[in-house]
Amino acid sequence: MDTFSALMSGFAVALTATNLMWGFLGVTLGTAIGVLPGVGPALTIALLLPATAKLDPTGALIMFAGIYYGAMFGGSTTSILLNTPGESATIITAMEGNMMAKSGRAGPALATAAIGSFVAGTIATILLTVMAPVAVEFALKFGPAEYFAVMVLAFTTVSAVLGASAARGLASLFFGLAIGLVGLDSQTGQARFTLGIPELLDGIDVVVVAVGLFAVGETLYIATYLNRQVDKLEQMKGSIWMSRGDWKRSWKPWLRGTALGFPFGMIPAGGAEIPTFLSYAIEKKLARHPEEFGKGAIEGVAGPEAANNASATGTLVPLLTLGLPTTATAAIILAAFQQWGLQPGPLLFQTQPELIWGLIASMYVGNVILLILNLPLVGIWVKLLEIPRPLLYAGILIFATLGAYGLRNSWFDLALLYGIGVIGFLMRRYDIPVAPVLVGMILGPLAEQQLRRALAISQGDLSIFLTQPISATVFAITALVLVGPPVWRRIAARRAATR
Amino acid sequence: MTARAPVHPGELLLSLGLVALGAYVVYGTGGIAETQSYAKIGPRLFPYLIGAGLTLCGAVLAWHALAGGWRNVPLDQEGHDTPDWPAFAIVSVGILLHMAVIGWAGFIIASTLLFVLIARGFGSRRPGRDAVIAVLLGVVVFFIFTLGLGLSLPKGPFGGA
Numbered sequence: 186m187d188t189f190s191a192l193m194s195g196f197a198v199a200l201t202a203t204n205l206m207w208g209f210l211g212v213t214l215g216t217a218i219g220v221l222p223g224v225g226p227a228l229t230i231a232l233l234l235p236a237t238a239k240l241d242p243t244g245a246l247i248m249f250a251g252i253y254y255g256a257m258f259g260g261s262t263t264s265i266l267l268n269t270p271g272e273s274a275t276i277i278t279a280m281e282g283n284m285m286a287k288s289g290r291a292g293p294a295l296a297t298a299a300i301g302s303f304v305a306g307t308i309a310t311i312l313l314t315v316m317a318p319v320a321v322e323f324a325l326k327f328g329p330a331e332y333f334a335v336m337v338l339a340f341t342t343v344s345a346v347l348g349a350s351a352a353r354g355l356a357s358l359f360f361g362l363a364i365g366l367v368g369l370d371s372q373t374g375q376a377r378f379t380l381g382i383p384e385l386l387d388g389i390d391v392v393v394v395a396v397g398l399f400a401v402g403e404t405l406y407i408a409t410y411l412n413r414q415v416d417k418l419e420q421m422k423g424s425i426w427m428s429r430g431d432w433k434r435s436w437k438p439w440l441r442g443t444a445l446g447f448p449f450g451m452i453p454a455g456g457a458e459i460p461t462f463l464s465y466a467i468e469k470k471l472a473r474h475p476e477e478f479g480k481g482a483i484e485g486v487a488g489p490e491a492a493n494n495a496s497a498t499g500t501l502v503p504l505l506t507l508g509l510p511t512t513a514t515a516a517i518i519l520a521a522f523q524q525w526g527l528q529p530g531p532l533l534f535q536t537q538p539e540l541i542w543g544l545i546a547s548m549y550v551g552n553v554i555l556l557i558l559n560l561p562l563v564g565i566w567v568k569l570l571e572i573p574r575p576l577l578y579a580g581i582l583i584f585a586t587l588g589a590y591g592l593r594n595s596w597f598d599l600a601l602l603y604g605i606g607v608i609g610f611l612m613r614r615y616d617i618p619v620a621p622v623l624v625g626m627i628l629g630p631l632a633e634q635q636l637r638r639a640l641a642i643s644q645g646d647l648s649i650f651l652t653q654p655i656s657a658t659v660f661a662i663t664a665l666v667l668v669g670p671p672v673w674r675r676i677a678a679r680r681a682a683t684r
Numbered sequence: 685m686t687a688r689a690p691v692h693p694g695e696l697l698l699s700l701g702l703v704a705l706g707a708y709v710v711y712g713t714g715g716i717a718e719t720q721s722y723a724k725i726g727p728r729l730f731p732y733l734i735g736a737g738l739t740l741c742g743a744v745l746a747w748h749a750l751a752g753g754w755r756n757v758p759l760d761q762e763g764h765d766t767p768d769w770p771a772f773a774i775v776s777v778g779i780l781l782h783m784a785v786i787g788w789a790g791f792i793i794a795s796t797l798l799f800v801l802i803a804r805g806f807g808s809r810r811p812g813r814d815a816v817i818a819v820l821l822g823v824v825v826f827f828i829f830t831l832g833l834g835l836s837l838p839k840g841p842f843g844g845a
Contacts, residue, residue: 236833350755352748356702356741362734363709370727375716377727378709401779408771408805410763575806576817579799583821586782586798587791591835599783603776610772614764615698616757633730640725 188318195542199550204244208547211248212555215255220263220566222416223403223581226256227513227623231395232588234521242525243540247547249521250501253514254306254551257494258559261298262566265486266291266419277465277489284481286419293427297435297483298490299559300427304436305443305491306552309498312447314545317534320506324531329638330649332507334659336632339509341663344621346670353617361625364389371634384597391520393589394626395513397602398619400585402609404578410614418570425563435487438468442491449492450499450511457496464488498548505529505541508631513620516627523627695749702742709735774805790840792822 198204218224230249237245264275265282278298285294327335344354367378368388379385427435442464449460468484469475478485503509508529510516522529527537534541559566589602612619643649651657713731748754778801786794799818800811808814829835 236829236835239834350757352741352744353754355737356745359734359737359741360702360705363705363738366709366731366734370716373727375727377716377731378712404802405772405775408775408802409767409769412768412771412806413766414763573808575803575808576814578806579802579814579818580821582779582802583795583799583818583825586779586786586795587825587829587837590786590791591829591837594836594838596783596787599779599786603779603783606779611698615695615754629730629734636730637725640729645725 188314191318191538191542192314192546194539195544195546196549198243198539198543199247199546203241204247204543204547205550207244207248208251208551209554211251212255212258212551213558214248215252215257216259216555216558216566217569218252219256219259219261220569221259221572221577222263222267222570223400223407223578225399225514226253227395227517228399228585229256230514230517230521231392231399232584234392234517234524235588235591237521238524242522242527243543246518246521246540246544249518250544250548251551253518254494254497254548255555255558256514257306257497258299258302258555259566261302261486261490261493262295262559262563263570265294265298266567267416267570268419275461275493277461278486278493281465281478281482281485281489283419284479285483285486286481288481290481290483291419292425293431293483294481294486295563296425296427296560297431297487299556299563301435301439301442301487301491302494302559303552303556304439305446305493305495306498306555307549308440308443309447309450309495310545310548310552313498313501313548316451316502317506317541317545320502321531321534324506326655327507327531328653329635329642330653330656331659333632333635333639334650334656334663335507335509336628336635338659338663338666339503339511339628340621340625340632341667343511343624344618345667350616351667351671353615354621357612357617357619358621358625361622362629364394364622365626365629371630372637382597384595389601389626390589390592390598391517391623391627392592393598393601394605395517395623396585396588397605398609398612398622399513400581401602401606402613402619404582404585405606405610406613407574407578409610412574425560431483434483437471438464438484438488439491441467442488442493443495446492446495446497447499450496451502457493460492460496461489464492505533505544506531510624510628513623516620516623520627692749692753695754696746699742699746699749702745703739704742706735706738706740706742709738711735771805771807775802778802778805786838788838788840791826791837792819793840795822795825 199208214229215226218226218229229252233249237248260275261278261282264279265286268279268283282294282298285291340358344358345351367385369375369386370377376386442460445464445467446457446460450457465485465488468482468488469478472478472482472484474482500511500515503511504515504519506529508519510519519529527533527540586599586602589598592598609619639649640647650660709731713728713735716728716731718726718728745754778798781801782794782798785797796815796818799821800814803814804811826837830837
């Protein structure tokens, strides 16, 4: 029971007073920003990066993880009461949960979402505990060629598979990769794409990009296009608690949602979109009253919410064991590791076991705190939804500019922030996904490093990627993932035509 | 089905912008000095790949824009037909003004201006209330981040420094 003793020593780290405090702060902040429309975990962690650079990495990372999964809990509250999904993964909850709220069942909808998230989060954390050492064992066999191959796979799935259009996803990814190029080349010290501007020698900071895209871009978009819309906040009526019948209808969807969400998060396919939609479809198929779906069926909230949460925890497997981020938030957490000079991967499990296992153990604790924060105290969070929109976005921008300016007190970063904000505005307007930009800019330089190492080993021979069994397999999967769906659609269309 | 114009100027412009950026990356890569003995693994290889990828994506998107529009764009996006450009301008002015003054006016004054302008951009008609909230928020944030988290922020004329 090596894993068990590692986990126990992790609990020893997570349960110290300071780390408990960081965890509590993280999940509380996470819930709050999850509830607030317009603020997400990626933005919040990015804003906190400069302020936490001098802190102890274990405590700060425990807080960041708390923000990450705390936001999943808080996000469901907003989707149910306001019907404005913060992320694409909560569209389903917004649909079905808001219907429940409209028919006066907001309480049970919130409860099944919160308890489902707790169940899914806890089971997923157990799975993470079990899977991480296995994945580490596997990752230890990886050389540069294999790393480069899985990074290319992650790039492909994040940009080309998810979302409406592979072309737009890839454009977004390449834009992020191009941002990642700016600055000094890590291996030769050559300045690249700095345009002779000294501020660009250090590269473009991830804080400026994340805050520009998520805060400034979003604010410009809402102000320009959506400000005339009036949101209707559903009132919390009746009991928050679920009836016996609600429990009976919820527990199986929770478990099925978890079983769907975790694997999807774990394989570098990123994003909780697919498992939440799958979970919804499955629950609808299995339900005794499928006609209730679309009008407020509790199963349609319980399943997708569990899937959403389990997949968030699942994304930590590739992040911690391989250093592969598959969501925008995971990419920012990777940047957080980097600011302390830490590189997530199999070696980190050996050099910093107390950090990694402390982080994992803190998630068990965090899930319990979140259940308490989100069930009896949900009324407090609902108050946050009553902040008038002008004040909310004005406040967001105060923190956004503070985050960019605080990096090195330079107006240049603020100019860059606005420029990237306008790009974010255009991306939102033209339905171009934003997450690939962040994954590209943070993972890009690492991918380049591995590519050049692999080619240095093979003396410039590109066939190294296809002669190594693991890397060849991964490239084959990548090709399949890229070419498969369009070919499949074409075959299906032809079949439909001949019929 | 909503009838769509055959060519989508915004989409086309964005696509061409991507092509231009890709071309620039390829062009700029040529100016990076090659120091490695193997040209294949020097600092130019990766930028060439990215420049080519950007150009290709831009070209495909430009073709889509000319041939019936980008694929799978949600058609009934709320508010896209009635953009509020004055709001965009006010928010932009707020951010740029903040950038211009923060160095000498300090964090609190710059943030107050920013807050009031953004709130105005979102249709607030109560600049007085906004300013009071902004000053309070600015002061609290200033002290949390400077004293609590050790970040250095410009104090401005009231800081005494």
